[in-house]
Amino acid sequence: MSDIAIELRGIDKSFGLVHANKNINLTVRKGTIHGIIGENGAGKSTLMSILYGFYQADRGDIVIDGNTVTIKDPNAAIANGIGMVHQHFMLVENFTVLENVMLGAEDSQILNTSISKARVELKRLEKEYALEVNPDALIEELPVGLQQRVEILKALYRKADILILDEPTGVLTPPEADHLFRILGQLKDQGKTIIFITHKLREIMAITDEVSVMRRGEMVATRKTRETSVEELAELMVGRRVLLRVEKGAANPGDVKLAVENLTVRDGRGVTMVDNVSFNLRAGEIVGIAGVAGNGQSELLEAISGIRKAVSGKVLLNGQPIDVTAHVDPRELRDRGLAHVPEDRHHVGLVLKFEEAENGILGYHHDKRYLNGVFLNTKAIQADAEEKIKKYDIRPPNARLKTANFSGGNQQKIVLAREMERGPDVLIIGQPTRGVDVGAIEFIHKRIIEMRDQGKAVLLVSVELDEIRALSDRIIVMFAGRVVGERDPDATEGELGLLMAGVEGRKEAAE
Amino acid sequence: MSNPYAKLPAWAEYGLIPLVNLIVAFLVAGLVVLLVGENPLSAAYHMINGAFGRGEYIGFTLYYATTFIFTGLSVAVAFHAGLFNIGSEGQAYIGGIGVALACLWLDRTMPWFVVFPLAIIGSAAFGALWAFLPGWLQAKRGSHVVITTIMFNFIASSLMVYLLTRVLKPLGQMAPQTRTFEAGGQLPKLDWLMSIFGLNLGNSPFNVSFLLALLAAFCVWVLIWRTKLGYEMRTMGHSPSAARYAGIGEARITVIVMMISGGLAGMMALNPIMGEQYRMQLDFVQGAGFVGIAVALMGRSHPAGIIPAAVLFGMLYQGGAEIAFEMPAISRDMIVIIQGLVILFAGALENMFRPAIGRVFASIGRRSVAAAQTRGA
Numbered sequence: 001m002s003d004i005a006i007e008l009r010g011i012d013k014s015f016g017l018v019h020a021n022k023n024i025n026l027t028v029r030k031g032t033i034h035g036i037i038g039e040n041g042a043g044k045s046t047l048m049s050i051l052y053g054f055y056q057a058d059r060g061d062i063v064i065d066g067n068t069v070t071i072k073d074p075n076a077a078i079a080n081g082i083g084m085v086h087q088h089f090m091l092v093e094n095f096t097v098l099e100n101v102m103l104g105a106e107d108s109q110i111l112n113t114s115i116s117k118a119r120v121e122l123k124r125l126e127k128e129y130a131l132e133v134n135p136d137a138l139i140e141e142l143p144v145g146l147q148q149r150v151e152i153l154k155a156l157y158r159k160a161d162i163l164i165l166d167e168p169t170g171v172l173t174p175p176e177a178d179h180l181f182r183i184l185g186q187l188k189d190q191g192k193t194i195i196f197i198t199h200k201l202r203e204i205m206a207i208t209d210e211v212s213v214m215r216r217g218e219m220v221a222t223r224k225t226r227e228t229s230v231e232e233l234a235e236l237m238v239g240r241r242v243l244l245r246v247e248k249g250a251a252n253p254g255d256v257k258l259a260v261e262n263l264t265v266r267d268g269r270g271v272t273m274v275d276n277v278s279f280n281l282r283a284g285e286i287v288g289i290a291g292v293a294g295n296g297q298s299e300l301l302e303a304i305s306g307i308r309k310a311v312s313g314k315v316l317l318n319g320q321p322i323d324v325t326a327h328v329d330p331r332e333l334r335d336r337g338l339a340h341v342p343e344d345r346h347h348v349g350l351v352l353k354f355e356e357a358e359n360g361i362l363g364y365h366h367d368k369r370y371l372n373g374v375f376l377n378t379k380a381i382q383a384d385a386e387e388k389i390k391k392y393d394i395r396p397p398n399a400r401l402k403t404a405n406f407s408g409g410n411q412q413k414i415v416l417a418r419e420m421e422r423g424p425d426v427l428i429i430g431q432p433t434r435g436v437d438v439g440a441i442e443f444i445h446k447r448i449i450e451m452r453d454q455g456k457a458v459l460l461v462s463v464e465l466d467e468i469r470a471l472s473d474r475i476i477v478m479f480a481g482r483v484v485g486e487r488d489p490d491a492t493e494g495e496l497g498l499l500m501a502g503v504e505g506r507k508e509a510a511e
Numbered sequence: 512m513s514n515p516y517a518k519l520p521a522w523a524e525y526g527l528i529p530l531v532n533l534i535v536a537f538l539v540a541g542l543v544v545l546l547v548g549e550n551p552l553s554a555a556y557h558m559i560n561g562a563f564g565r566g567e568y569i570g571f572t573l574y575y576a577t578t579f580i581f582t583g584l585s586v587a588v589a590f591h592a593g594l595f596n597i598g599s600e601g602q603a604y605i606g607g608i609g610v611a612l613a614c615l616w617l618d619r620t621m622p623w624f625v626v627f628p629l630a631i632i633g634s635a636a637f638g639a640l641w642a643f644l645p646g647w648l649q650a651k652r653g654s655h656v657v658i659t660t661i662m663f664n665f666i667a668s669s670l671m672v673y674l675l676t677r678v679l680k681p682l683g684q685m686a687p688q689t690r691t692f693e694a695g696g697q698l699p700k701l702d703w704l705m706s707i708f709g710l711n712l713g714n715s716p717f718n719v720s721f722l723l724a725l726l727a728a729f730c731v732w733v734l735i736w737r738t739k740l741g742y743e744m745r746t747m748g749h750s751p752s753a754a755r756y757a758g759i760g761e762a763r764i765t766v767i768v769m770m771i772s773g774g775l776a777g778m779m780a781l782n783p784i785m786g787e788q789y790r791m792q793l794d795f796v797q798g799a800g801f802v803g804i805a806v807a808l809m810g811r812s813h814p815a816g817i818i819p820a821a822v823l824f825g826m827l828y829q830g831g832a833e834i835a836f837e838m839p840a841i842s843r844d845m846i847v848i849i850q851g852l853v854i855l856f857a858g859a860l861e862n863m864f865r866p867a868i869g870r871v872f873a874s875i876g877r878r879s880v881a882a883a884q885t886r887g888a
Contacts, residue, residue, distance in 0.1 A: 014873060307755055331758030340756070348756045351749045358742070363757035365742055374738050 004066075005030040005162055005193040006051070011060035013046055020046040022217045024060070028162075028210075033184060033194045035204040035225070038214030039237055039437035040408050044197050047214070048164050051195075052084045053077040064162075083155025087167040089147050091139045097150050098122060098135040101157050118157070125156050129186055144292075145176035152183065162193045169203060173292045174465065174497035181207045199438075201230045202466070213237055238439045246445045249453070251473040254283035256319075257457035258304070258338075258426045263313030263324065265299045273299040274310075275481035281426065286448065286458040288472030288489075290465055292500055296481035297461045298343055301430050304459075305340040306330040307348075318425055334363060339419035341412075343430030343461065349415040352404040356394070357385035359403050360418055388417035393443065409440025416444060420451060427451055428459045433467060445471060465496060519865075519872055525816065529809065529857060531864050533823075536856040540849040549840050561833020562826035566705055568833070570715025574787070576818075576825030577717075580724040581779035582803025583821050584731050587812035589656075589772040591735055592764055593748035598645060598660025599776035600800025601667030605641040606777020608671075609633025610784045611679060611689050611791040614696030623785075626695045630785055631723065631778060638777015639770040641667060646769025650762035656769065664800075675793050688792040698786045718786035720778075727775060728814035734771070744768055776800060805850075808858035827853065 004027055011024040021043045028034045038044050049055045051062065053071040061068050064080050071077050077084070091100050102118040122135050133142070133149050142150070148168060155163055165184075169177040184194055184207060196208060204211050205225060212222040213236040221236050235241055258281040265274035274296045281287050289297050302308035304315055306328035315322045317336055322328055330340075342348040350359050361370050361381055370381050385399035392413045394406070403411060412432065419427065432448065433441045448471055452458050462468050468475055469489050477485045477499040485499045519528075541551035562572045582599045589596035596602075613630040645659035675687040684690075698719050702712040735741040747754040747764050754761060783795045802824055809823070810816030831846030856863070 305756075306758070329758050329760075330756060334758070342756055344752075347750055348752045351746055351753050353749045354745070361742075362746065362753065365739055365757070371739055374740065375733075376737055376739060376742060378737070 003030050004028070005064070006195075007063040008047075008051070009061045009063065011047065011050060011057045011062075013050060013055060013057050020217050021050070021057070024214075024219045026212055026219060026222070028193060028195060030193050031188060031191050032209040033188055033196055033207055035208035035211035036195060036197045036214065037199060037201065037204055037211060037233060037237060039199065039439075040435050041216075041437075042214040042237070043217040044214055045166065046217075048084070048166060048195070048197060051077065052082060052164065078158045078160070081159060081161040082164065083158055083160025083162070084164045085148065085151040085155060085166065085168060087170060089151055091147060091150060093140040094138060096136050096138055097133055097142070097153075100139060100150055101135075101154050105158055121157060122153065125153055129156065129183070129190065131156075131183060143176075144171045145173075145179065148172070148180065149183070152187075160192075162195065163187065164195045164197070166197045167199070168196070169198065169200065170463075171293060173501045174493060175501055177203075201233050204233065205230060215239055234438055238437070240439070246442075246449060246470045248449045248471075251285045251452065253285040253473070254455065256280045257283050257317070258459065259314075259316040260300075260304065261314040261316075263300070263303060263315065264311045265296070265303045265308060266311050267299065272311075273481050274303065276313075277478075277481075277483050279476055279483065279486075281457045281459050283425070283457050284452060284455045285473045286452050286460055286471050288468035288475045289459070289461045289478055290468045290475055290496055290500060291463070291478035293463045295478045295500075297478055298430065299481075300478070301340070301343065301428055301459075301461055305338065305342075305428055306333050307342075330363065331366060334422075334424075337425035339422055339424035339427045341415050341419050341427070341429040341432065343434070345411055345415050350403050350411060352402070354403055355400050356389070356403055356406070356414060357381050357399040359414055360385040360388060360399075362418065364418070364422070388414075388421060391421075392417040392447075407437065407440075408435040409437045409444075412436050412444065413440065416447060420447060423454075424456065426457045426459070428461075430461045432460070432462065433464065434462075465493060465500075469493070469496075519869060523868065523872065525811065528861070528865060528868060531868070532856045532861060533853065535864075536849075536852045539856075540852050543845065543848055543852075544841065547840050547845070549838055554834055554838060554841065557834045557837045558826070558830035560830075561837075562830035565713070566710030567713025567715045568829060569710060570701075570705065570712045570717035572822065572825040572829040573721055574715060574717045574782070574825070575828045576821040577721040577724045577782045577786075578779050578799045579802055579806045579821035579824050580728060580818060581775055581782070582799050583806030583810060583817040584727055584803075584814065585772045585776035585779075585800075586803045586807035587810065587814075587817060588731060588735070588744075588775060589768055590807060590812045591741070591748045592744040592768040593751065594646075594649075594765065594768060594772070595657050596642065596660055596769065596772045596776075597657055597804065598642060598663050598800070599772070599779075599803045600796055600798065601660070601664035602638040602641045602773040602776035603779040603796045603800050604664075604667045604671055606634040606638035606773075607780035607784055607791050607795060608674070609635070609637035609777060610780045614692045614785060615679075615689060618692040618694070618696030621695045623695055623698060627698065627719075627781075627785070630781055634777040634780045635774035636777070638780075639774040642769040642773020642776070643766065646766040649769075650765040656765075668794075672793065675791070679791065686792075689790045692785070692789045696785060697789050698781070716787035718782070720782040720786050723778070723781065725818070727778065728818055731775070732814045740764075740767065776803070802850075805854040805858060808854070808861075823853070824850070 006028045008024055008026040011021050013021040024047060036044050050057045053073045053076050062071060069080055071080065092103065098115065098118055101122055102114055106114040107117060108114050119135060126132055131149050131153055133146055139147060168180060172180060188194060198204060208225045210222060211225050213220050213233060215237060261278050263274055263277045264272065267273050277300060291297050299308060303310040303324055307330065309327065310324040312325060315324045317338055322333065346352060351362065370377055382399055389397045389399060394410050394413045403414065432444050436444065448458060460471055472489050475487045475489055475491065476483055477496060479500060479502040484502065487496060544551040544554045561568055563569055582603060585599045586596055610630045610633060613626055613633045617626045641663060645656045645663055648654040648659050649656045679689045680687060681690045700712055701717050701719060701721060705712045735745065743759045743764055746757060746759055747761060751761065779799060784791050806817055806820045806824055810820035827846065827850050834841050835843050835846060
């Protein structure tokens, strides 16, 4: 027995011309938490998919406990003691915890025997690792944090010694994330090995023992966590020095540009997603809306920008009412000075199959500048796109390239360039840096602050609390569709975290 | 990883892959011919010779192709807006009314070049009308066009039986068809075009509506890629949620696109009615609307792909008839099997050989341009 759990030797994988993993070597020690960090598209997910048997490596060996193994599918990975907790949970929503845990690992054809056996085993696991969860609860009724716990239990039930967690904190509130870190610590103490994939530097520093950095398909460095720093890791990830803190001066708020009064929005099933929300947005300030994903922020943005009808309430843009309870034409709102960078740039903000230049006019294609009568003025569209490419440093600088071929950060810059260059009075931004690499985050944050300093009113929605705190002049916290509090940006993370979890909010509402 | 297929150069994407698919389709078709005890090579000879061997044969091939260009464009226009118009068949059928009315009205008094524009407008208007209803039903009531256009094909069929047996049929005639048009209702043949290439048109009905089809293909290209409406259509076709975000009215686009699609289908009626039969007969569309779906699929909904795809299907029709004539063991149904195989390999299985071709390109690419091609991800 060695003290090495997994060794990857010379793993190489290409998808056509895209070389996703280049000669990767990685050694993970037993009983440690090993972080893997890298920008989107650096090859982290590909590497883990190879380890879990979704893909086969073109070259290279996987060595587990000193034996070279072939992992041809996830079953082989499980047989080798590897378990995976996916970013998007693989749970059957209308099954109970117990049913989900034993799904695919039943030991007999007769369900009742399996269930009683699984129940005993699940009890033992819960006790051993302090992972309490009611085995008879339905998955859909559990909060996200507990659903993730079920995923971990599933892996342990299959006797995993090595756990891979892919971006596990993306859907969690800060308290839930802390809880997860405690669980991972316990698992480590019990001798489990954990591979922790993330793009959040703070988490790496908080819980890992060692960290490996990937960049453009290569493993560029492995460090002992306590011997490295956030700055060094960021530099390794991007390949150059990056500024992690946004520099901004004091806000100079002016007139109210956007007023939301008692806005209520229901989703397609009639569930109230935004519940009687009111707030003001002034010129020259950034208001951040914090909250765990799914607490009504998306619906709020959609209602204000005319994509979704509201049930009741009023919205005033530049003092003039928008009839949000009827069908609002997003085109009219654009003409009135509202620009919207949607949360989902892949399906809403961009048409991925379009050329870059074509996306540069989406929503503004009625503009006379881009038209010759009913025909598109392709020259003007092209020139406009090239100007924005230069100004926003969009790479590769090719306006004829299909948008799907740009990286996440550059796609986001395409949307931002389109919406910001109009000089709108009010700019609504959803998830400005989701799936965006560190280098581009810096640029995007700077541009948002610039907009504010030009006297624009900016409404920012993000699930990244750090981002909200760094950019906002005021923070509004949403929980279960309601505004549960407003804070200054210097409020502590713990305070905001409790609000986001609905704890403080209930108390405030009760008072 | 969102795109599991590597990007290929355009000539491989639009040339090599369809060609490989086609070759495989013909190989499998050859096996079928072998199975009925005939020689696949002589079948292939009769197919090619029957489609292109003489000026007359080429004329027939292009006559069929003309029909398929119209219906292929009709399906493709709707595809671009994310609508699946299966009703080109019925729209073409109804479009025939427009042609017939124009011809019956003016064929005795006016020359063809006066009647032709009116017939074009008539056919497009009637086809558009027949597509307007399903479009409007989807836009306003949410009834899916796939379902409604299929049903409208049946309604069209019944309606035409009624019209051709009761209303448009001259008294005392047995066949369910209009009277034969005079000179004004007959389109000139394109023998001058064929004679440029030193070919003799013979008895084939290759007529000026072929030129109209080419013009329509060009107009469709302009519409899709060079107009504001085309931009809105493509946005909606690729991403309805992006269209909503951009303020593009889904209902408006749906109705307009269905009418354009129906209009193109309706213009198909010019070719058989004014170009060949000089009268409107029962069931003159003969499935061309459905072939249009295959043509649009094979041509990747691009006019530059639809024209060769239409010629290919014209070849299958004309050459297939020749095989059936020369080789009695092979019936017309066998030709339908071959057409089916082409659709299967070129349409439904179009990605089957892509990974293999991608690998070949990747191994060539890595040796030469690896560094240049690696994207920053």
